[in-house]
Amino acid sequence: MPELPEVETTRRGIETHLINATIKEIIVRNPRLRWPIPVDLSELAANQVILSIRRRAKYLLIELANGTILIHLGMSGSLRVLTEAYPAEKHDHVDLVLSNGTRLRYRDPRRFGAWLWLTGNPLLHPHLASLGPEPLGEQFSPAYLASKLVNKHTAIKQLIMDNHIVVGVGNIYASESLFRARIDPQRSGHSLDSSDISNLVEQIKLTLSEAIAAGGSTLRDYVDSDGKAGYFMINSYVYGRTGQACRICSTPINTIRQGQRATFYCPQCQH
DNA sequence: GTTATTTCCTGTTGGC
DNA sequence: TGCCAACAGGAAATAA
Known part of the structure; x- marks a missing residue:
């Protein structure tokens, strides 16, 4: 399931093939x-030069002179670059074809993703305007997070997954970051002291950065790959490890449900 | 304004 | 073997 590291790795993988192409x-x-693809998307984008490929949260933005194609991978979406003909398979829903014949192919079995057309400043579009800061940016600081946790009785796990507070921290990385910061995911936001908050911010940044670096090395090939492009997984400390021994203290990893989502944590290490 | 729940979708998994 | 329910999950939409 693509989280921010996968989306960023995808962006880097496709960028070199698409930039300045028509x-x-x-x-x-x-x-x-998730929403219908606009019926006139092709005619809007035809003959336009790709100026840049950017990322905001888990959205990819393909910027053209007359508008922006916004792509979200949902939870099963992936993008590949094809430099030669390759028959489309069942879940290959979209091909963006360049004038040189290269194709950007979108596959999404569960169809939770999106392809939309935006005009004007894409960052002001309703989908993007109310998003919180990027987790790897300077704006996501301990002071900032502290300001967002004041009077918050919601569990910290759910707060760091809230896109209004910080974007790009999905279910996997929320559990992993909290483990690495040694914080119990069930604690309410306001119960964290400044040391906890600094630690958590640092671990979110480190966890995501390491995953992006790992993705760049393991998934460097986004060209003509055989369909597995898009997903990778860090060697997790807790995610998906229910009942297995904690890598630090050997206590069995516990699973609970928070807001209909699975949370994994070590009851010994995290407080 | 804030928080909790529901909805979108289909491939995979486990129980019987 | 087949059937079916449960599950996975980002984020918008809706409800409380």
């Missing part, structure tokens, strides 16, 4: 994603 057409085989 779009010939966009072939939509199935428009039924």
Whole structure:
């Protein structure tokens, strides 16, 4: 399931193939994603030069002179670059075709993703305007997080997954970061002291940075790959390790549900 | 304003 | 072997 590191790795992987290229057409085989793909997407984008490929939270932004294509991978989406003909398979819903024949192919079995057309400043679009800061940016600091935790009785796990507070921390990295910071995911936001908060901010940044670095080395090939492009997983401390021994203290890892989501933690290490 | 719940979708897994 | 329920999950939409 693509989290921020996967999206950033994807951005880097496709950027070199798309930047400054001209779009010939966009072939939509199935428009039924999270929202319908605009019927006129292809004619809007045709003959436009790709100026940049940026990322905001888990959204990818393909910027053209007359607008922006916004892509979200949902939870099962992936993008590949094809430099030669390759038959589309069942869940290959979209091809963005360049004038040189190269294709950006979108696959998404669960169709939780999105392809939308934005005009004007994409960062002001309703989907992006109310998002919190990027976790790897300077704006996401201990002082900032502390300001967001005042009077918050919600569990810290759910707070760091709230896009209004900080973006890009999904279910996997929320559990991992809290383990690495030795913080019990069930603690309420306001119960964290400044030391906890500094530690948590640092571990979120480190965990995500390491995953991006790992993704760059393990998934460098986004060209003509055989369909597995997109996902990778860090060697987790707690995620998915229910009942297995904690890598630090050997206590069995525990699972609970918070807000309909699985949370994994070590009851011995995390307080 | 804040917080909790529901919804979107389908491939995979486990129980019977 | 087949059937079916449960599960996974980001984030918008809706409810409380």
